[in-house]
Amino acid sequence: MTYNWSWQVFLDTSSDGMNSFLHNLLVGAMWTLALALSALAFSFLFGCLLAVCRTAKSRPLNVLGSVYVEIFRNIPLLVQMFLWYFVLPEVLPPALGTAMKQMGQPWGQFFPALLCLSFYGTARVCEQIRAGIQSLPRGQAAAGTALGLTQVQVYRYVVLPEALRIVIAPLTSEIMGTIKYSSIALTIGLLELTGQARAMQEFSFHIFEAFTAATLGYLIINGVIVLAMRALERHYAVPGLIGSGVKAKL
């Protein structure tokens, strides 16, 4: 294969005529982080609520949870991205739709992407937390009730604190997944890490260098997440529950 490797290309002026490719890639990585972390915050918040809905002793809440999860889990993420970006402004009232379309750069791309990843992430996080809740012995909730706690208090003080500790490991995968899913936002023109790598190869033709840099970027981001989540897992491990074995092994 005849290919001119050149790592200096990162210092060349990029297509915006001002900054180097390296600078743009770093900016892209920041957008990846901003998008994924804010989407995760929403996913976690609403995922918890929805998981409670799915496990609560209320038929309407159960149905609500299941319908939400099945809709957002079953539609391909790419399709959802297009729906939020291209279709939503058309079905909203004209004034609101126009406002959405006229949003400045890059917010016009960022917010639809954030909505998309948050709604999708909520469904996935909900399922993981639900699994955590259902893995608890029934006696836990029953004991809470026996103490005179209300349903809300049982979830708040007994079930959720335990379930969340159990699901730290699958949640780690979810966080790493969301970092990677955020690259789909490039299809609606958000220049996050993959988008910047793509822009760089488009302009300089140095495709391998561009995507090597993007790969390293994702590896580093996700590596930090793994380490942080492991520490969290160790810190919150409850003796006797799943996950406590981690402490012994490490």
Add this chain to the structure above:
Amino acid sequence: MKTVHVLSTAALLCATSLVATAADSGRIEKLRETGTLVLGHPESSVPFAYLDGNQKPVGYTVEICEAVAEKIKATLNLPKLEVRYNPTTSATRIPLLANGTIDLECGNTTNNIERHKLVSFAPTTFVAQVVLMARKDAGVDVNDPASFKGKTIAAQAGGQTFKLISMLNAQNNYGIQVAPAKDTGETFLMVQSGRAAGSANDDGLAYGAVASAKNPEDFIIGTKGLEMAPYGILQPKDDPAFKKVVDDAVIGLMKDGTVARLYDKYFNSPIPPRGINLKYPMSDALKRALANPTDSGDPEVYK
């Protein structure tokens, strides 16, 4: 530690395979051995390279490449030369050309000097002009970027057009928002949906996009070119023997009028799959480039 080891092994493997194949002799040897020429082509660049109703690659540049294959077969005295097709995207064309999967890329790749470090170009077969396109009701003048003040122009992320608009904007303080989009199709979608007031595209692609729209009369394409962009067939780098054969073939096709005929076929008459006519007469810049073939990547040469 283990990760480091795995990574370094992987890097080493990559390096050795690069060295091993770099020593291979040229494409002409390969053509003689295999009897096949593989053409890379984009799938949605109307009218340069796209798929017709039967999913077969067609287009102006694709047909030029097919004619080039015929010429190569004659020049090299090959008993048979089978032409195979391999779809490419802007991200895959360089690696596929470098690793030998495709021999030529026949689409709408802009020949600029920067890219000569990695690939070679056949003599320019199309000279695009970067033009602005807008909806008629957007209240802007497509020949005057200043009229887009405070509005949004969509352009392909990382592309030459994006750079051009960003630079014009910065130099003249137009106050235009430049919105990146994934490809030509999406820049057009952004204009259509009102997300951008207009878009900056190469004229050939703009005509293709507007002609295939549901209501072509809703759009207006600028006539004033902001910059020239020569297109050429991509060739592997550092293979002078192969480049000469291909270049001679392309120049031959320019001299005998084949290229002009193909131009009329794709730009001035109904084209598959929907029988649309782009009605786009040949520009003076292209006429000059066909009369005096050049593979220069400098836009000034085409003025």
